[in-house]
Amino acid sequence: MTVLQVHGLTKAFGGVHAVADLSFSVSAGHVHSIIGPNGAGKTTLFNLITGVYTPTAGRIVLAGEDVTVLTTAARAERGVARTFQNLQIFFNMSALENVMVGRHLHSPRRLLASLVHLPVIKRANRDARDRAAALMERVGLAAYIDAESGSMPYGALKRLEIARALAAEPKILLLDEPAAGLNPRETLEIDQLIQSIAADGTTVLLVEHNMKLVMGVSDHILVLDYGRRLAEGTAAAVRENPDVIRAYLGAGMEGGHA
């Protein structure tokens, strides 16, 4: 089953085509990775899929529904969640509250009920707190459940974003360089986390520079270069592709895979 389809997607900033006539589809429950050199259009693609940018041309179809013109929030409601390459933490909230915000779409949001604190709000708060705490444990942040977000180290904040995204129970989770800046041990934990997320049935779309991680977890890899598709296929197929080796992987590939 296809979760996400992209047809002829194009995004031009002035004369520069960050994404050019790109088409691909993502099937459910798999880990799909998007790789490519810096400036290949990976983050732009994420911003197009989540509705931060409006495409210059092309269509985005989510679970059979055309979402090309929908807002970011409306796409979130339809099951798109993401993390950010440059952290987007709510630093004015505690770590747990950050994850609780992820429950927004599953919580009652009536103003009057909130103002007088009806039982339905109390229940929702308790439920959100319990689920957020469980998610923090799941991503390995049990030690930070009572922490202020501002006092957490970088690696923990990356995982906090994953917990927040998972709290929404998305159909598809977009991870933008989850291993950037992490040490090898933390990277291994992210590797395992991605696999367990996919095993639970959440489709993962991964942008990542760490080739060892990408080659290990991906069911399918899309290689971008200058906003265009350079190659596509399984890890093994992509690794052997001469275009990919020339444009991007080169000698680093063997090093990463050794």
Place this chain on the structure above:
Amino acid sequence: MQRQGDSLRRGFATKDIGAARATHVARGAAWLRTARHGGILALIAVLLILPVFLPNNFYYDVAIKTALNAIVCIGLNLLIGYAGQISLGHAGFFALGAYASAILTSHYKWPGLLAMLAGALGVALLAFLVARPILRLRGHYLAMATLGLGIIVSIVINREIPWTGGPDGMSVPALRIWDWRLTGPVTWYWISAGALVLAVWVSLNLVESPVGRALRALHGSEIAAETAGIETSRYKVLVFVVSAVFASIAGSLFAHAERFVTPVEAGFLRSIEFVTMVVLGGMASTFGALVGASILTVLPQVLTAFDEYKHVVLGAIMIGVMIFMPRGLVPTLMSLWRRRAS
């Protein structure tokens, strides 16, 4: 509280009823420990004891004005402190509430509570109409728009002399609830105190709800909030309307408490005063807004001893607080206290 639970548990060690009672006590203790309920109880205690220290009507009047300013600031803090938006026109909403009550009860003989409700609904509608186009834009557009709105309200009140009495102001009938005529500083002290407790409670409730978390989230990161499914522009409009209604209701109460309203209440300086109170007390803190409003309402009265240097002293205090406690009084003191405790 811990010890009390322990002794209870020991006493009824084997009995179910004892266990049930112990959890009940523990739950009660937890209920008190949350900042929400503890803070509200402390506030109620202060408000109950305060009259002992109020020697005459003048002091009662200062207390009433403090409470009503605090209600405006608690609402404004939802907008500024929690949602990270700014309004430079809240005196306009305060004045609209005040004049709605004044005009509807005097010219049209409406019941006071109905007039207050009508004022609040009118202000809500106006706030909605102003905020909806503006809040789609980012940046300082809301500050500019609310500044303009406040000035327009002030001009209209000054010019519509047949309705408002113009610059001379107008007197307001006493608030009547059926046959009950509410007048006098002592009565209004208790009404304002009750309204203040209600405002604090409602504000704390909102902050600790999914809607409140959405507001804080859009302040923290708009893009991350949108990604979590929060329609940021809708929530900004919502909190703007809520905070305007706080101001309107405070304005209506003010009109009936003072029995007289003037266009000074709609002035730009009043709007600035409200924002200053919120910033001084501490942003994103309901009790901070309350403390800021109390200080900046009471201090000018105390500082009359300094005569014309009053404003200089006031300014110096504010500069000092902003330099040494940029997060505002209450959040700074709270974190100091917490660090001490741990």
